[in-house]
Amino acid sequence: MPKYMTKQRKALLAFLSEHADEELTAxxxxxxxxGEGISISAVYRNxxxxxxxxKIRRVSKSGTREVYYLYTDSDSCKDCLHLSCEKCxxxxxxxxxxxxxxxxNLEQSDEFKIDKANTVLYGVCKSCRKNKED
Known part of the structure; x- marks a missing residue:
């Protein structure tokens, strides 16, 4: 059940939805x-x-102990696989x-059903590969 929409929660949700394709730390x-007067404890609680x-998913990356959060409540996120660039x-x-x-094919051949919304494939995006070549 969704909690009461406080000013802090509203600001956090608005920011996350504006940065829906970014993995962000607390x-x-x-x-x-x-500038909104939100403390780190309020961020973690929300x-x-x-x-x-x-509405969000917790993401851990290989080689780091840092925890990232990704907004997943947008229509573009629903029912799709996610690709995450390890560089940017x-x-x-x-x-x-x-x-x-x-x-x-995976479901039929390996009898394994993937939860698309919670699946992230890691690699390097086209833009980061191009920047490396320059």
């Missing part, structure tokens, strides 16, 4: 919302509630027809 959120409600941290939505074929 500290980054606190810094970004410092993140916990939003995660329980399925940007998240992309994979909604192409080949995804359904991949999912069906």
């Amino acid at each position: 500290k980054q959120l606190e810094t970004a919302l410092s 993140l916990s509630d939003l995660e329980k409600e399925g 941290g940007r998240t992309y939505h994979m909604n192409m027809p080949g995804v359904e074929m991949l999912m069906n």
Whole structure:
């Protein structure tokens, strides 16, 4: 059951929805919302509630102990695989027809059903690869 919409929660949700393709730490959120008067404890408390409600997802990256949060309540996030760039941290939505074929093949051949909304594939995006070549 969603909690009461406080001013802090409203500001946090608005910021997260504006940065829906970014994985952000609690500290980054606190810094970004410092003008709103939101404390780090309020950020953590609201993140916990939003995660329980399925509006955000907690993400851990290989090689780091840092926890990131990704807004998943937007229409573009629903029912799709996510691609995450290991260089810039940007998240992309994979909604192409080949995804359904991949999912069906895995389910039939390996009898394994993937939860698309909670699946993240890691790699390096086109922009970061291009910047490396320059």
